[in-house]
Amino acid sequence: MxxxxxxxxxxxxxxxxxxxxxxxxxxxxxxLGLPIPIGKKKKEAFNDINNRLSCRITSWTMRLLSFGGKEVFIKAVLQSIPTYALSIFLAPKGVIEDIQAKLSKTWWAGKDKGRFWTMLPWKTLCKPKGMGGLGIRDVRLLNLALLGRQVWRLINNKDSLCFKVLSSKYFPDSNIFKAKKVDKASFT
Incomplete structure (x- = not known):
């Protein structure tokens, strides 16, 4: 099509x-799981990702998972769901907070489905294991790293079709760090 x-x-x-x-x-x-066009409301574009996270969390019975099982579930399953979208868009702060809240709730939730008590702050859980954390990736830093990787690819592959298309519109002098301001009307 x-x-x-x-x-x-x-x-x-x-x-x-x-x-x-x-x-x-x-x-x-x-x-690829994202609405086209995105428009001005990026938060709505991430609604599907939040729904998929919620469905995946509810599909697993948390009371049957040990803390080791929850760690693998969070790292291998839940954190992989938003990766593509985070590599394309700078996610709004509210979306990142929602994703991290779901991950935290998954980690701390016990047998009862009611309230739960967080014994450590989320930032502590995101530290590497050698520094007393669990090595869970911080969603905001992951988002920035994935976007940085896209910039790195553009800098190192100036012969690619992607670079040629983007540079002709946004940075005609071939300097990605001096890109023109984007007109909001061009995305609608």
């Missing part, structure tokens, strides 16, 4: 559809 900008004429759409042998669609709701 291919989705064209509303400014693309019907004739151009038909030519590309014929040449590429693919179907033209007027609306593409999701791509």
């Amino acid at each position: 291919i989705l064209f900008s509303p400014n693309t004429s019907r004739a151009v759409r038909n030519i590309f559809s014929y040449l590429l042998g693919i179907t033209v669609v007027e609306n593409l709701n999701r791509y």
